[in-house]
Structure formats: structure tokens, C-alpha cells
Amino acid sequence: MEGKTKIVEDFGNYVILNFKDDITAGDGEKHNVLEGKGAICAEITAISMKYLNSRGIYTQFLDFITPNKIKAVSLKMLPLEVVVRLKKAGSFIRRYGGNEGEEFKEPLVEFFIKDDERHDPMVCKNHLVLFGICNEKQAEEIEKSAKKTAIELKKFFEKLGFDLWDMKFEYGIDNEGKVCLGDEISPDTLRLRKKDGIFDKDVYRKDLGDPLEKYREVLSACRNLNLL
Ligand code: C5P
Numbered sequence: 018m019e020g021k022t023k024i025v026e027d028f029g030n031y032v033i034l035n036f037k038d039d040i041t042a043g044d045g046e047k048h049n050v051l052e053g054k055g056a057i058c059a060e061i062t063a064i065s066m067k068y069l070n071s072r073g074i075y076t077q078f079l080d081f082i083t084p085n086k087i088k089a090v091s092l093k094m095l096p097l098e099v100v101v102r103l104k105k106a107g108s109f110i111r112r113y114g115g116n117e118g119e120e121f122k123e124p125l126v127e128f129f130i131k132d133d134e135r136h137d138p139m140v141c142k143n144h145l146v147l148f149g150i151c152n153e154k155q156a157e158e159i160e161k162s163a164k165k166t167a168i169e170l171k172k173f174f175e176k177l178g179f180d181l182w183d184m185k186f187e188y189g190i191d192n193e194g195k196v197c198l199g200d201e202i203s204p205d206t207l208r209l210r211k212k213d214g215i216f217d218k219d220v221y222r223k224d225l226g227d228p229l230e231k232y233r234e235v236l237s238a239c240r241n242l243n244l245l
Contacts, residue, residue, distance in 0.1 A: 021045055022058075022205065027091065030192075031079060034059070040205070042222045044133045049221075053175045056084035056204035057232045063087055064239040065173060065202040071244075074162070077189065077199040081245050092189025092199050095150055096131040099159060101167035104182040105218075108236055118182070118210075124164045151190075158196050159188050166198060174209060177238035179216060182208035193213045204232045 018025045024035040036055035041048045059081070080088040102109055105119040106180040109127075117210035128145060129137040140148075142156045151159070163186055174181045184207045187200035200206075216235050220228040 019094045022055075023102060023201070030091055032089050032091050033082070034077075034089050036062075036085045036087075036201070040218070040221055042218065047222075051229050054229060054232065057229065057236050058201060058205055059085045059087055060245070061203045061232075061236050061239055062201045064242065064244050065170065065196070067244050068173050068242070069169055069198070069202075070167060074166050074169060075195065075197050077197055089199070090191055090197055092191055092197055094187060094189040094199060095158075096129060097145070097150055097188065098137060099163045099185065099188065100127045100129065100183060101125065101163050102127070102183040103167060103171060104180075104208075106182050109183075117168040124167045126160050126163050143145075152173060155190070155196055162188075162196065162198065170202070170207075173206075177235075177241070179209045179235065179238070182210055184208070204228070204235050216220055219234065 018140060021041050022037050022039050024037065026035065028032040033218065036059040038050045038052055038054045040054055063078060063081035066076040069076050070078060076090055077089040077092060079090060082088060094188060102121060102125040104121065105115045106117050110117065128140050128142070129138055130148065130150070131137060145151055145156045146153050151215065166186065167184060170184065171181045186198055189197055190200040191197050204217040207217055208219065216231040218228065220226055220231050
């Protein structure tokens with residue numbers, strides 16, 4: 018199965034996620050190929066998911082296969098994007114106003130259904146059940162787990178000198194029916210900031226320079242933890 022930024026090869030009891038060099042924004046309207054991007058995002062995903070596993074969060078990550086592949090738990094992925102916000106940015110400000118970087122008192126979880134044609138509409142937990150995306154118990158679990166994961170990831174990136182503003186998670190169901198965090202955790206799916214810089218896909222979205230230069234800085238900080 019091939020998506021915008023990944024190819025998933027199914028081997029029955031596990032899958033191989035093959036990270037592509039493609040980068041997209043605006044529901045795929047903006048698209049480029051940046052050589053080496055897949056390898057950078059795969060390794061950052063591997064390191065951060067391995068860290069989350071060690072913090073008791075169930076992720077899809079099993080093994081990193083250099084340079085750009087991850088061996089992962091086989092999941093039935095839900096057509097859902099779960100955004101957790103710690104600070105205001107992006108579509109939150111476009112929808113509700115406020116200033117970039119204003120902090121929320123507690124993590125804010127938003128659900129979006131994956132549907133490029135409808136520009137990934139935001140929905141609430143009731144819609145998830147109504148549309149048959151998951152059941153009520155799973156929806157509750159996803160929300161709880163997303164908040165916990167956001168707090169752990171914030172600590173992880175703090176150790177590396179980055180401030181995590183917001184992030185997007187994707188979840189799947191494993192063959193025992195358990196909810197598992199899947200897909201990717203990388204500067205493509207996180208907003209990572211320092212006082213003097215942007216280290217995430219906003220560099221690409223807003224044409225602020227070479228995104229890979231920034232992504233490489235995130236990777237080299239992750240590597241310093243020697244987790245792989
Ligand atoms: O655009 P928005 O402010 O809703 O994005 C919130 C977070 O989710 C950002 O970190 C962004 O990179 C991520 N995101 C994503 N994929 C999408 C939409 C948002 O990774 N399709």
C-alpha cells in the first residue's frame with residue numbers, strides 16, 4: 018500500500034514502513050521530493066517511538082532498518098488524525114484566533130477524519146462512533162493515550178532542547194483488538210521550536226528555507242540519546 022509519504026509492505030504478522038522522500042502540504046496541493054528526507058523521518062520516528070515504548074506507551078515500532086525503513090506491528094489503521102496541542106499555532110489560530118505560542122492549561126485533543134476531498138474535517142468523539150471509525154471505548158482510550166503521549170514527547174524533546182508545540186498521531190488496532198500508536202513521529206508531524214527557530218514542516222509550508230537542514234538538527238539531537 019502506498020501513501021503520500023510512505024509505502025507499507027505487509028508481511029502478515031508485521032509490516033515494513035518505507036519512508037519516502039516526498040514532502041507535501043495543503044492536502045497534497047504542495048509537493049516536493051527532498052532527497053534523504055525519508056531516512057531522516059524514519060530514524061526520528063524510530064528513536065522517539067522506542068522512547069515512548071520504554072515509557073509504557075504502546076507504539077507500532079519494532080525495529081529500525083537503516084536507512085529509511087521501520088519494522089512495525091501489523092495494524093488496521095483508523096482513517097483518523099489525532100492532533101494534540103500544547104501551544105497555539107496553525108489551524109487552531111485560523112479557526113479560533115489567539116497568538117502563536119500561547120500555552121494551553123492542559124493538552125487539547127482534536128480529531129480529524131482523513132478525507133482530502135473534504136479537507137480532513139474536524140469531528141468530535143460522537144462522530145467517530147457514528148461513522149464507524151472506532152467504538153466508544155476505543156475513542157476514549159485514544160483520547161487518553163494521546164494526552165499521555167503528548168506529555169511524554171514534550172519531555173523527550175525538552176531533553177533535546179526543543180519546545181514541542183503540537184503534534185499529529187495516527188492510531189491502529191492490533192490483531193488482539195488493542196489500540197496502538199502508529200505511523201510517524203517526525204518534524205513532518207510535530208511543531209518543534211526553539212527561541213530562535215522553527216524545526217518542523219512549517220519551514221516547508223511557509224517557504225522559510227531548507228527544511229532538511231532543520232530536520233537534520235532534530236535527528237542529530239535524537240541520536241545523542243543513543244537509544245537505537
Ligand atoms: O495544521 P494544524 O495546526 O492543525 O496542525 C497541527 C499539528 O498536526 C502540526 O504539528 C502538523 O504538522 C500536524 N499535522 C500533520 N498532518 C496533517 C495535519 C496536521 O502531521 N494532515
